[in-house]
Amino acid sequence: MSWAGKLLRVNLTKGTVTPEPLNMDWARAYLGSRGLAAKYLTSEIDPKVDPLSPDNKIIWATGPLTGTMASTGGRYTVSTKSPLTGAIACSNSGGYWGAELKMAGWDMVIFEGRSDKPVYLYINDDVAELRDASHLWGKSVWETEELIKKGLQDPLTRVSSIGKAGEVGVLYAAVVNDLHRAAGRSGVGTVMGSKNLKAIAVRGTKGVGNIRDPKAFMRVTKEKKQILHDNPVTGQGLPTYGTQVLMNVINEVGALPTRNHRDNQFEGAKDISAEAMATPRKTDGKPQLVTNQACFGCTIACGRISKIDQTHFTVANKPQYWGASGGLEYEAAWALGAANGVNDLECLQYATMICNEQGIDPISFGATVGAVMELYDLGILTKEQIGIEAPFGSAAALAFLVEETAQGRGFGKEVGLGSKRLTEKYGRPDLSMSSKGQEFPAYDGRGIQGIGLAYATSNRGGCHLRGYTIASEVLGIPVKTDPLSTEGKPELVKAFQDATAAFDSSGLCVFTTFAWGLTDLAPQLQAAIGEEFTTEELEKIGERIWNLEREFNNAAGFTAKDDSLPPRLLTEPCKTGPTQGKVNELAKMLPHYYEVRGWDAEGRPTAQTRARLGL
Template sequence: MAWAGKILRVNLSTGTVASEPLKMDWAKQYLGSRGLASKYLVEEVDPKVDPLSADNKIIWSTGPLTGTMASTGGRYTVVTKGPLTGAIACSNSGGYWGAELKMAGWDMVIFEGRSEKPVYLYIADDVAELRDASGLWGKSVWVTEETLKTQHQDPLLRVSSIGLAGENQVLFAAVVNDLHRAAGRSGVGAVMGSKNLKAVAVRGTKGVGNIANPKEFMRVTFEKKKILHDNAVTGQGLPTYGTQVLMNVINEMGALPTRNHKDIQFEGAKDISAEAMATPRATDGKKQLVTNQACFGCTIACGRISKIDQGHFTVENKPQYWGASGGLEYEAAWALGAANGVNDLEALQYANVICNEQGMDPISFGATIGAVMELYEMGVLTAEQLGIDAKFGSAQALAHFVDITARGEGFGKEIGQGSRRLCAKYGHPELSMTVKSQEFPAYDSRGIQGMGLTYATSNRGACHLRSYTVASEVLGIPVKTDPLTADGKPELVMAFQDATAAFDSAGICIFTSFAWTLADVQPQVAAACGDEFTLENLNQIGERIWNMERDFNNRAGFTSKDDTLPPRLLNEPAKTGPAKGLVNKLPEMLPKYYEIRGWDHDGQLKPETRSRLGL
């Protein structure tokens, strides 16, 4: 059985740390990571709790394949009730932290209550202690990680922490590990900050030794790694260009949201693309992209390491940002760039670096700036309020906003509340491109219809990682579907949602799904955990997790009225590209989706659905 079999329960109010056995009956129903942590949250937290109160809980969780030799087995999730959305929040991260927790002998850490003073949790195998973090409060993620490694005289210590954004309750604050890997969305970092919890530092030396069938596990993981290696996306595209390979592709097909979704093609896309990152600059002859990088156990290595031009206005007097650091991914490059009409690649990298350093989700931050710039151009917001001229396309405004938002200064406090609250305050709620208060990622659902249904029904608010129909509608994986039609999309979205829940809960990266189906994951889980994990069982686990999350949200007060899109996407036809003249066809897709989900017309689980899934 590939679980460690025990969890840490940390009461921040009393300062106590206790070990308890993992509930194995739950592990067999929910697998691990996203699914299992969500089960603990759902059972222990009132759905109506204030996300930033001491009564909320926050959980770090690994999957059964985390820390093993399965490709990409380094993932962990942070699960809580999200302050940005008020819905269940589950944010996934790579790097090395998750594997380290597993190798220390723990499946999960549950934090409850609130500490009176800043603390961090230190874990070294079986030892787990809360320690004073007063000296770390007010410090960035980078300083926190470096300081803890020095204090503990251990360069291999792995740190998951918050920066100023989490401390300042930015509602899209992230939890960052390994300097630039992040549990990025829904404000999990703000919950951490509300509890005066600065970091979780872990060192594990035990390894993962309790694999059910070691010889079969070695054989099948080797076989599945070859599939990843031989695949055009996971073996060539992602290692070479990272997720940024999509920038020009999505722009050309007319689905790149631009200037707060006013347009769906960006004339500056080529300037902020993967190809631009890999092209020598005119200023110094050097490329922004330095190299690619892999997370623990990953054979794909899609991560980017980049360097900013030292002469660029953002860093010319800031030598601390001259070194190589985490580079732009597609979602961040879109949100910081096309969403605001900014085509200055170096400015995008600077904003990305600050998001990493201070722990902010670049998607929600960048998309909120898109709304700010539209409000500014309408005359609703002024340069005096904002501290700068903030027209669409202003790299200077982008750099200014990322600094003041991270520090919680001036108008940055309002940006840190996200676009829904900001747009509502200034009288234009329709300009917030969100679902359940969470900002959209980098795909316009007029040009990729399935993504509209994906966003509208996502349990954690607008999200591409809960059902990446782009794989099918754009890349033809596992089958090609027409991006401009609603036909068959309810079935496609449901299949992606359930499969993704299983991938996440196993403790592996969702990018493997470009080459693998659940039929490739199943033999790995079975060899690691036991033969009861059949393909049928894994499919049902994914469906059970999705419905459990949905039920939590319903009890938190969400209804079918929240399964919608902004008016712009439903009423304003696309102006250019293949989708010209189209709006998203959500009203056509949603009733069918409810029907195949086994929900009533109000979006509530039917009794027979609960019974079938054991909910």
């Protein structure tokens, strides 16, 4: 088996670090990473717990294929109860940190309680201890990683940490590793900050040596890597253009949410696209994009490394931002750009660097700024309140607000609450483009019906990565479905949600699913950990995880009424393009989705469903 078979339990209140054997019955039932962390979390905390109290717990978890030679085997998840939504939170990250934890001999680290002073956890193979982090508090992610490595005199140490945003209580603060890879959504970094936990530094030298059938594993992973290589998305599109390849595509189909979803196409999309990133600038003759980058074990390499224009107003007097850094991904470019009507590519790069540096989810931040700009446009917010003129399209306002929010200053404190709380405060809750309190990503649920249903039913609030129906509805993977039709969408959403839960829990990247299905994941798991992990069993594991998360949310107080979309998506039709005149037909899809799921009319798993899944 390729589980390490043990976890670390860290009691921050007592200052203790205790190894424990992994519950192998749970590991076989929930696989690892997202699924296994959800099982531990839901078994150990009260669903009604205050997310920022010491009684909440936060878990870093790897999957059985994390740290192996399986392509994209660098993933880990951070799971907790979300301060942004009050729902279960599980945020996934790549880079190298997850593989390092696994190679140090640990599947998972569980933190409980709250330290009375800033600390970080240091893990060096079997040795693990809490260390003082007073000198790191107030530092950025970038500074924290550098200081820890210098202090340990080991540049190969991998660091997962929070920046200023997690310390000052931005409700969508991220956990960042390897400088610009992030467990970005749902405020996992906020919970970390509430516990006075600054970082986890890991050095692992053991490797992952307990593969069940090494020869079979080498054979099957080689075969599956070839499939990724030969696929036009994972072998060509993502390596060449990254996720930003979608900017012009989604705009053309009429589903690029623009100006807080007022519009569904952005006239400036081409200016902030992948193609624009690769085009030489007029100022210095160099493109913003420097190169692509891969996470641990990844053969896709969708990551972007970019350099900002040194003469741009955001950095003209800030040379610390002139070097190569993590570049724009599609969701960030949309949230910082189209969502606010901003088409200044250099400003978007600056904002994404601040988000990486201080640990902020760019999706929730950008979408919240979109709500602020609409409130300003309506005259509900003023320059005096915000601190700057903030019309749609203002790059100056975007740059100002990302700085204020990251530092927890001025109006940035309100932006840090997220769009739901902010719009409620100013009497227009309808202007929050969110579900369960988490902001939507870069696809309009009116023009793509299935993703609208996925947003409404996502266990962690508005999210595309819990069921990426865009693959089918726009890209035709694995089969083409009509984005404007509701027919078959409940079945499609359920299938994507369950399969994604299995992939997330394996320790591999969901981007592999552009080329792979569960039929490709199953033989890799069989060679690594056992023959029982058939395609059918993985389907059941994914469904079990989804229902476990749902039951936690139900116990936390969520009901069928929370499986909703903002009035704008249900009543205001798209204005332009192929989707003109469309609204999301959630009322038509949701009851059938419940039936397909084996839930009652109130969205609760029935006794038969619970029994079938062993819940």
